[in-house]
Amino acid sequence: MDVLERVRGLCLGMPEATERPSHGEPTWFVRDKKVFVMYADQHHDDRVAVWMAAPPGVQESLVAADPEHFFRPPYVGHRGWLGVYLDVEVDWDHFEDLVEGAYRQIAPKTLIARLDEP
Template sequence: MEKREPSQALEEVRRLCLALPETSERLSHGEPTWFVRGKKTFVMFADHHHDDRLAFWCAAPPGVQEALVAESPDRFFRPPYVGHRGWLGVYLDVPADWDEISEIVTEAYRLIAPKALAARLD
């Protein structure tokens, strides 16, 4: 578990997202956001956008949000606006397991990317 400065956390999330096939980054709602083929969002950075916490929001498989929030509410949360769709919030202002975050980002991508792109990860 490692706590990083906000700029370091952003750079690490950026590196993880842009390493995936056909991803791009642009601002959305004032925050760095990553898209598959420039269209579908799979991760959104949240630098104090809706509260005083540093985090990111991402797509998550059914049931994962509830399980992780129940297990570790100090590390995970239900984000506003997209939480009702099962998206997961991941706090970055606490010590983080960056291997786990890499898995979470990759799984978000798999859920949003077209099957052919997701298959390139296997």
């Protein structure tokens, strides 16, 4: 499966997630309003990655522990967003957890509750 298609499937699997281009790249929104994941296909460098919302401290710990896979993205990195390289071996189970974490950072409580339903 194509990397973009895999990312798309995970993002659109979140409750009331939508996709539309933003800054020329596929971007995923909660209720078509707030961004939780942005695709970056050589957008600011020669790498393929995503930028995503992250809980406090996650960006710093992952970038410090594994800079081959994680980075501080431009423009949104100062707000704690996490960059994840997709042009290296990706741990898709971990990536799925990161997408859900990004969604939880942005989504309202009513939608987060839907993730927690049995």
